[in-house]
Amino acid sequence: MQAPAVTLEECSKRFGERLALRKATLAVEPGETVVLLGPNGAGKSTLLRLAAGLLRPTAGRALIDGTPAVDAPRALRARMAYAGHASQLYRGLTARENLALHARLHGRDLELDRLLADVGLADRADERIDGFSRGMLQRLALARATGHDPALLLLDEPASGLDADGRALLDRALLDGRDRRTQLVASHDADLPQRLGARAIRLDAGRLA
Amino acid sequence: MRALGRPSTTVPLILSLILVPLTVVLAFWWTGDDVDQGFSQKIFYLHVPVALASYAAFGYGAVCAALYLWRRDPEWDLRSYVGVHSGTIFGTLVLLTGPIWAKASWGVWWNWGDRQINVFLILFLYYCAYFMLRFSLDEGERRRSASAVYALLGVGLIPLSFLAVRIAETLIHPTVFTSSGAAMPDSFLVTFLVGLAGMLSLMALLMSVELRGKRAAARLVEYQRAARGEDA
Amino acid sequence: MIGPALALARVKLVLELRRREVVFAMLLFVAATIVIVHFALRADAGAGERAAAGMLWAAIVFTAVLGLLRSFAAEAEAGALDALLLAPVDRASIWLGTALAQFGFLVAVEVVAVPVWWLLFFQEGGPDPVPLIAALVLADVGIALVGTLAAALALGARTRDVLLPVLVLPLVIPIVLAGVTATYAAFGEEGGGFGPIGPLGFLALYDLVFLALAWGTSEHLLGD
Numbered sequence: 001m002q003a004p005a006v007t008l009e010e011c012s013k014r015f016g017e018r019l020a021l022r023k024a025t026l027a028v029e030p031g032e033t034v035v036l037l038g039p040n041g042a043g044k045s046t047l048l049r050l051a052a053g054l055l056r057p058t059a060g061r062a063l064i065d066g067t068p069a070v071d072a073p074r075a076l077r078a079r080m081a082y083a084g085h086a087s088q089l090y091r092g093l094t095a096r097e098n099l100a101l102h103a104r105l106h107g108r109d110l111e112l113d114r115l116l117a118d119v120g121l122a123d124r125a126d127e128r129i130d131g132f133s134r135g136m137l138q139r140l141a142l143a144r145a146t147g148h149d150p151a152l153l154l155l156d157e158p159a160s161g162l163d164a165d166g167r168a169l170l171d172r173a174l175l176d177g178r179d180r181r182t183q184l185v186a187s188h189d190a191d192l193p194q195r196l197g198a199r200a201i202r203l204d205a206g207r208l209a
Numbered sequence: 210m211r212a213l214g215r216p217s218t219t220v221p222l223i224l225s226l227i228l229v230p231l232t233v234v235l236a237f238w239w240t241g242d243d244v245d246q247g248f249s250q251k252i253f254y255l256h257v258p259v260a261l262a263s264y265a266a267f268g269y270g271a272v273c274a275a276l277y278l279w280r281r282d283p284e285w286d287l288r289s290y291v292g293v294h295s296g297t298i299f300g301t302l303v304l305l306t307g308p309i310w311a312k313a314s315w316g317v318w319w320n321w322g323d324r325q326i327n328v329f330l331i332l333f334l335y336y337c338a339y340f341m342l343r344f345s346l347d348e349g350e351r352r353r354s355a356s357a358v359y360a361l362l363g364v365g366l367i368p369l370s371f372l373a374v375r376i377a378e379t380l381i382h383p384t385v386f387t388s389s390g391a392a393m394p395d396s397f398l399v400t401f402l403v404g405l406a407g408m409l410s411l412m413a414l415l416m417s418v419e420l421r422g423k424r425a426a427a428r429l430v431e432y433q434r435a436a437r438g439e440d441a
Numbered sequence: 442m443i444g445p446a447l448a449l450a451r452v453k454l455v456l457e458l459r460r461r462e463v464v465f466a467m468l469l470f471v472a473a474t475i476v477i478v479h480f481a482l483r484a485d486a487g488a489g490e491r492a493a494a495g496m497l498w499a500a501i502v503f504t505a506v507l508g509l510l511r512s513f514a515a516e517a518e519a520g521a522l523d524a525l526l527l528a529p530v531d532r533a534s535i536w537l538g539t540a541l542a543q544f545g546f547l548v549a550v551e552v553v554a555v556p557v558w559w560l561l562f563f564q565e566g567g568p569d570p571v572p573l574i575a576a577l578v579l580a581d582v583g584i585a586l587v588g589t590l591a592a593a594l595a596l597g598a599r600t601r602d603v604l605l606p607v608l609v610l611p612l613v614i615p616i617v618l619a620g621v622t623a624t625y626a627a628f629g630e631e632g633g634g635f636g637p638i639g640p641l642g643f644l645a646l647y648d649l650v651f652l653a654l655a656w657g658t659s660e661h662l663l664g665d
Contacts, residue, residue: 015349085520
């Protein structure tokens with residue numbers, strides 16, 4: 001199955017009086033990797049959440065393969081993943097239990113041991129994650145987001161809190177996904193597009209440059 | 210959004226101006242005094258139509274809420290809000306006229322055995338909470354859908370509250386209607402129906418005026434945003 | 442649909458077993474409420490069955506609200522709601538899983554609170570336990586369903602903590618009315634009412650109506 005395309009058509013999002021994103025138009029081709037650069041508060045997270053279908057546009061449209069992202073059918077949601085600022089994990093569960101829940105919700109039988117080993121958490125797998133550092137949580141979030149091998153991956157500043165090893169791990173995951181899925185990554189790292197050989201898009205004060 | 214057209218204010222205005230005074234005239238000079246309750250029964254021609262108009266407004270609010278969830282057009286959200294709001298304003302009037310009637314009929318300001326007014330109290334509390342929900346969410350998509358879902362839940366609560374209070378009741382509301390029809394003289398029925406039509410016209414007037422105001426306010430915000438260079 | 446809901450409910454119960462944040466607080470709260478209502482009504486053992494019944498139901502409803510305030514707390518902590526919303530499951534299962542967990546908490550509280558209530562007010566005799574338990578279970582289902590609905594609506598509201606009780610309490614008044622009537626009937630009191638369906642039938646009807654309404658609106662309940 002082909003990786004899905006992500007399209008934003010004059011997409012705006014307003015929170016109360018604050019206009020977080022203004023008429024953003026963007027086309028990510030199937031299988032393409034795009035890096036979204038911009039300062040804090042530029043609207044990167046809003047754009048990603050709109051693309052994921054977690055937010056409903058105030059005006060314009062956010063589409064995945066031509067369907068509004070907010071109405072993405074289950075079959076499509078099964079093939080996508082989004083990881084944001086928050087780890088999206090249950091703090092009172094262990095690393096393994098968190099991934100097991102993820103697998104359960106996706107109706108998939110995932111090799112949890114391998115996934116945990118891949119992100120270097122094999123020996124902490126059965127610890128509750130409320131004791132985890134920011135970097136470890138970020139690793140686990142990455143394992144969760146890529147574990148079911150999604151065809152569309154949306155990542156919001158995935159490198160924050162990661163050490164050098166962690167960043168290398170993340171780069172590998174993104175490079176590995178480059179020819180298998182559509183990837184849209186928000187980042188502060190200006191070198192990331194070059195390392196991934198990806199298109200860069202700049203967002204400033206809610207506007208795409 | 211504009212496709213829904215402008216709600217007319219002229220027609221309900223004219224109807225209200227005719228029907229509401231007419232109800233007063235009919236109630237005081239045409240209908241005789243009630244056999245049981247005497248003169249105090251006159252408030253029936255105000256209290257009951259206001260209550261029914263209030264239910265109609267809540268129903269209208271729920272229908273518009275469903276339409277909003279279906280079509281996602283902010284206009285339906287505005288209409289749903291206006292429906293619930295007008296229903297609550299009329300509801301306040303019901304809760305003011307109810308005790309007056311209760312005092313005259315039963316000698317107490319509040320009769321906990323009167324099922325109608327107690328159901329009304331439940332619903333009034335419920336719809337008051339609507340405004341708290343609505344205004345503690347930021348203006349936007351989330352506020353509109355949460356308000357719509359809440360307005361729709363009322364469709365379940367209204368009949369269930371009636372059922373609960375009706376079958377658990379101990380005392381009986383002064384029944385003017387029974388299941389076999391209206392147990393009152395024709396003059397009472399006609400006056401009541403005129404009163405009901407008058408209150409529904411007044412309700413329609415209130416809603417269309419408020420809707421116009423809300424739309425104007427929304428347009429003003431749009432212009433302000435456009436002036437700031439924000440075109441969405 | 443049911444599978445993911447059960448998985449989610451299980452997670453919430455496991456979290457509660459580990460952290461003991463909700464049920465313990467609910468137990469203390471229900472005890473305090475019964476004591477306060479008792480003193481407020483001067484309801485000594487001789488004050489009558491009606492006072493005891495009213496006390497029980499008032500305490501249950503207020504305690505349920507306390508639990509509901511925490512119904513999406515685990516998701517709010519680290520944004521887990523996003524993961525649930527994007528998972529290939531119906532949104533109804535997220536709501537249903539949460540409601541199931543709330544139902545579990547309520548039952549856990551009542552397993553302790555109801556026998557204590559019984560001992561405090563009925564040294565001998567007391568209501569027929571079967572209809573009382575049936576009423577409690579049906580009422581717990583309704584409170585969990587409706588309360589979780591309201592909690593989902595209040596998510597993201599600025600005043601969530603004060604908003605939730607205001608949203609929930611008017612919705613559960615019919616449950617209280619039917620529950621109290623069922624309890625009177627369990628005392629063998631005649632004329633409680635509720636006609637042909639009885640208070641238990643009414644509670645079941647209430648549960649079904651709100652189940653259907655929540656089902657129909659579940660796609661709009663959570664998320665933007």
